[in-house]
Amino acid sequence: xxxxxxxxxxxxxxxxxxxxxxxxxxxxxxxxxxVLGSAISLTGKYSSNGVHTQNGYNMAVDRINxxxxxxxxxxxxxxxxxxxxxxSNPKRAAQLAERLIKQDGVHYMLGPxxxxxxxxxxxxxxxxxxxxxxANGASRSLFTKGYKYLFAVLSPANQYLEVAIDLAVEKNGxxxxxxxxxxxxxxxxxxxRLGILDAAKRTGSEIIIDDKLPKELNDMAATLAKVKATxxxxxxxxGHTKGALTAIRQISEMKVDVPMLAMTHCDAAKxxxxxxxxxxxxxxxxxxxxxxxxxxxxxGGGKKYARDFQKExxxxxxxxxxxxxxxxxxxxxxxxxxxxxxxxxxRDALVDxxxxxxxxxxxxxxxGQNVAKPMILFQVRxxxxxxxxxxxxPTKWASDKFYHPIPKWSERS
Amino acid sequence: xxxxxxxxxxxxxxxxxxxxxxGILFALIAYGMALQWGVMNIIxxxxxxxxxxxxxxxxxxxxxxxxxxxxxxxxxxxxxxVGWGLYxxxxxxxxxxxxxxSILATFGIAIVFQQLMNFIxxxxxxxxxxxxxxxxxxxxxxxxxxxxxxSAFISVLYAxxxxxxxxxxxxxxxIRATAQNARAAKILGVDTEKVYAATFGINAALCGIAGxxxxxxxxxxxxxxxxxxxxxxxxxxxxxxxxxxxxxxSGMGLGLFEEFADYILGxxxxxxxxxxxxxxxxxxxxxxxxxxxxxxx
Numbered sequence: 001x002x003x004x005x006x007x008x009x010x011x012x013x014x015x016x017x018x019x020x021x022x023x024x025x026x027x028x029x030x031x032x033x034x035v036l037g038s039a040i041s042l043t044g045k046y047s048s049n050g051v052h053t054q055n056g057y058n059m060a061v062d063r064i065n066x067x068x069x070x071x072x073x074x075x076x077x078x079x080x081x082x083x084x085x086x087x088s089n090p091k092r093a094a095q096l097a098e099r100l101i102k103q104d105g106v107h108y109m110l111g112p113x114x115x116x117x118x119x120x121x122x123x124x125x126x127x128x129x130x131x132x133x134x135a136n137g138a139s140r141s142l143f144t145k146g147y148k149y150l151f152a153v154l155s156p157a158n159q160y161l162e163v164a165i166d167l168a169v170e171k172n173g174x175x176x177x178x179x180x181x182x183x184x185x186x187x188x189x190x191x192x193r194l195g196i197l198d199a200a201k202r203t204g205s206e207i208i209i210d211d212k213l214p215k216e217l218n219d220m221a222a223t224l225a226k227v228k229a230t231x232x233x234x235x236x237x238x239g240h241t242k243g244a245l246t247a248i249r250q251i252s253e254m255k256v257d258v259p260m261l262a263m264t265h266c267d268a269a270k271x272x273x274x275x276x277x278x279x280x281x282x283x284x285x286x287x288x289x290x291x292x293x294x295x296x297x298x299x300g301g302g303k304k305y306a307r308d309f310q311k312e313x314x315x316x317x318x319x320x321x322x323x324x325x326x327x328x329x330x331x332x333x334x335x336x337x338x339x340x341x342x343x344x345x346x347r348d349a350l351v352d353x354x355x356x357x358x359x360x361x362x363x364x365x366x367x368g369q370n371v372a373k374p375m376i377l378f379q380v381r382x383x384x385x386x387x388x389x390x391x392x393x394p395t396k397w398a399s400d401k402f403y404h405p406i407p408k409w410s411e412r413s
Numbered sequence: 414x415x416x417x418x419x420x421x422x423x424x425x426x427x428x429x430x431x432x433x434x435x436g437i438l439f440a441l442i443a444y445g446m447a448l449q450w451g452v453m454n455i456i457x458x459x460x461x462x463x464x465x466x467x468x469x470x471x472x473x474x475x476x477x478x479x480x481x482x483x484x485x486x487x488x489x490x491x492x493x494x495v496g497w498g499l500y501x502x503x504x505x506x507x508x509x510x511x512x513x514x515s516i517l518a519t520f521g522i523a524i525v526f527q528q529l530m531n532f533i534x535x536x537x538x539x540x541x542x543x544x545x546x547x548x549x550x551x552x553x554x555x556x557x558x559x560x561x562x563x564s565a566f567i568s569v570l571y572a573x574x575x576x577x578x579x580x581x582x583x584x585x586x587x588i589r590a591t592a593q594n595a596r597a598a599k600i601l602g603v604d605t606e607k608v609y610a611a612t613f614g615i616n617a618a619l620c621g622i623a624g625x626x627x628x629x630x631x632x633x634x635x636x637x638x639x640x641x642x643x644x645x646x647x648x649x650x651x652x653x654x655x656x657x658x659x660x661x662x663s664g665m666g667l668g669l670f671e672e673f674a675d676y677i678l679g680x681x682x683x684x685x686x687x688x689x690x691x692x693x694x695x696x697x698x699x700x701x702x703x704x705x706x707x708x709x710x
Contacts, residue, residue, distance in 0.1 A: 043528070043531065043532075044531070044536070044636075045531070045536055045634070045635070045636045046536065047531060047535075047536040048535055048536045048537050049536075182680070185681065211679070211680035211681075212679075212680055212681035213680055213681075214680070214681065214683065214684045216637070216639070216640040216684065218631045218632045218637065219435065219631060221427075221431045221435075221672075222428065222431065222672055222675040222676060222680065222683075223675075223680060225424055225427045225428065225431070226424070226676075228554075228556075229421045229423070229424055240538075241537065241538040242538045242632055242634060242637075245538050245539075245540055245632050246631070246632055249540055249631075249632070250558075253547055253556070253558035253560065253561075254547065254556040254558065255547055255549070255553070255556050268537075269537075269538060270537070274539065274540055275540070275542070276542075
């Protein structure tokens with residue numbers, strides 16, 4: 001019995017030793033691999049967008065590796081990513097970031113999905129001085145904390161719907177408009193709201209309804225009744241996918257006539273698929289659209305990216321995937337310009353990033369946000385029951401004219 | 414802005430109707446909770462998740478091309494067996510223990526259900542389309558989605574049917590007897606085990622109906638169950654156990670209160686206002702709530 005116990009103990013210690021040496025071998029660069037780490041939401045409430053993010057990362061890793069990888073000091077390296085599931089939980093995300101850095105020895109991080117989780121991870125990467133390129137945290141507060149190792153390829157949240165207000169003012173002959181707005185009470189939506197407040201001030205517009213929707217609410221009837229009574233020129237709604245779907249459902253059911261409706265998260269909500277023609281004429285803020293004419297040598301243009309993505313994963317890429325792929329392109333570019341694996345050298349190279357990718361131009365501002373890429377607006381347009389998103393602003397990329405004002409419900413078939 | 418509602422009296426009509434229609438739906442969920450709370454002395458934290466599961470059943474048949482309104486028949490049938498199964502698997506082990514154990518157990522069930530729904534149906538927010546159109550009143554200044562009217566009507570229909578069933582049927586009498594005194598009922602030959610299972614099944618079926626109605630009036634997501642639990646809990650606390658008219662009134666009352674709080678205090682305070690009301694009512698009822706089980710009237 002004693003012998004067996006001893007044997008057992010030896011066996012266990014051997015395995016532990018092997019495991020320890022195995023994990024510690026996952027240093028920053030292992031053989032021909034540059035190891036990146038990411039805690040990502042594969043389960044829990046963000047899991048669909050978490051998977052979009054992961055698919056975007058994986059797509060770019062495959063592509064870069066296939067096309068010769070990353071060249072540093074004359075040697076070719078390939079990317080590899082260690083993923084952990086953060087269960088859509090900020091606390092878990094922060095723990096996992098710590099684990100990636102301390103146990104797995106990761107020296108470069110990719111962001112998680114959502115502003116909330118990025119906020120949880122950023123203090124950790126900052127503490128260990130780990131450069132993190134993130135693609136899915138747009139909250140303005142991420143870029144005002146003075147983080148030195150955080151880089152975001154996407155436009156900050158306050159820019160999401162500013163364009164829509166400009167468009168409304170333009171349609172109103174340059175005069176200010178009356179705005180009704182309803183935003184969920186979370187960091188992201190409130191940042192979108194701040195953007196609208198700025199735009200309203202800038203254009204001399206008046207905000208006549210300013211509702212803050214509770215997170216657990218999925219009924220906007222009261223807000224919409226107020227909209228009906230006050231007849232604003234534009235209605236702005238942001239409350240993630242739930243907000244977008246609730247808004248369209250109740251606007252169509254309550255027959256709320258408003259000349260212009262601007263929202264976020266139409267893409268992720270599969271708005272036109274779930275609500276069909278009811279969602280027509282809605283304006284949606286988006287980080288990216290496949291019809292934009294940006295180009296790079298890895299993915300070609302947006303359309304080619306969308307085709308390849310469709311082939312690989314079986315669905316049309318949402319912008320969450322596109323921006324995630326772009327994050328890898330940024331890392332590759334930075335490694336090659338730094339020509340070193342020193343974290344601070346890579347970080348300095350990231351600061352100087354100025355490039356075009358299929359997703360858009362990328363240049364980081366002092367807070368780490370991307371300042372080179374405008375947000376775009378698309379409008380849902382339908383032919384029969386077939387609806388699609390057409391880019392209407394900014395004018396440079398527009399494929400269609402902006403349809404204004406939205407026809408009244410009584411005139412819509 | 415705050416007093417828009419007083420400037421436009423039609424808003425008052427709109428708010429009242431919205432509040433009442435939504436309140437009736439919540440009252441149905443709350444009635445299920447009151448029923449099994451009264452009979453089994455269990456506070457079911459998973460109530461909202463049962464509702465959402467019921468909604469997903471309706472959504473699934475909608476995806477198959479069947480009108481989601483059929484969900485109000487199919488969903489409760491399936492959910493009855495889900496409830497029955499849950500009782501046999503978990504609830505029967507906690508039914509005679511103290512309240513804390515049952516809260517813990519149903520909380521666990523809630524988490525498992527959320528993750529399962531997330532796994533099966535995905536984390537996307539979904540809606541089913543009823544295409545019922547809209548009723549316009551007072552020269553289009555008050556609009557009522559027919560789906561909401563439909564859901565209130567169905568809720569009332571089922572509630573009335575259940576009351577009659579409770580009064581007239583053998584099982585209904587057995588359930589009421591068990592609620593009044595489980596031990597005495599057992600001595601007199603009532604199979605309380607079966608009564609408990611049936612009660613939990615009926616509760617789950619009620620959740621199934623409510624879920625199917627929510628799929629055509631609001632939105633579904635694996636993690637939105639908790640607000641429904643909290644709401645029905647509040648309604649039951651206000652109304653007391655096993656008193657259907659009180660549950661209906663308190664459901665509509667809370668719905669109304671919430672709508673008016675939205676207009677007068679602002680949208681950001683509507684949930685807060687309801688919770689404040691709950692605290693006041695709890696303080697008031699502090700002395701009234703005794704440990705003994707109340708009986709179904």
